[in-house]
Amino acid sequence: MKEELLKFCWNQLNQKSSNLKQRSIELKESLGSETKSSAGDKHETGRAMVQLEQEKLGKQLLDLDKTKATLQKVNVAKNSSKIVLGSLVKTSTANYFISVSVGLYKTENFTVFCISPGTPIAQLLLGKEQGGMVSFNGNEIVILEVL
Structure with missing residues (x-):
């Protein structure tokens, strides 16, 4: 993916x-x-x-x-338990690919926001692990999976 x-x-x-x-x-x-x-x-x-x-x-x-x-610099072959550049992050609210900001990737079954590490949500997610939580715009977001 x-x-x-x-x-x-x-x-x-x-x-x-x-x-x-x-x-x-x-x-x-x-x-x-x-x-x-x-x-x-x-x-x-x-x-x-x-x-x-x-x-x-x-x-x-x-x-x-x-x-x-x-x-x-994005290395998709590298797996990390922490969210880093190149991570695919599944959260309770949305899915994010930490790479560059190019918009929405959408298939029939899966939607991912491709975002840069400098975006506000990425700044909150970077360094976190599966099971972690962040608060963004007054919403609690649970990190379900880090790929």
Whole structure:
């Protein structure tokens, strides 16, 4: 199961990377096709906005690279009784895969939130063991299983 979750995380990140790279190409084309018009200020404003979008995109790509670096550290073959990066945690309220934040993994019988170690719930769970409890948003959560 953890292998499937890891693959899901990689697929999500690769899809996001592909979308960002496509957007970058579109912005470069847009910047190249900006023609000087008689309204010079309008032209300069358009170019500046495209350049701002490119900078924002660059930051998103850097953040994505950091996220990928975190995911590379996930070792799904390692089993630990304590919750660590790469743990699949079944609780009384939800299931969590401590890896990177890419959303919900859902099959017909199983739903898992893929979350990063920096999320509030992961911060509470890290280092805990099966049978432990944490309090989150006023709810008592029992750790049923750590895989």
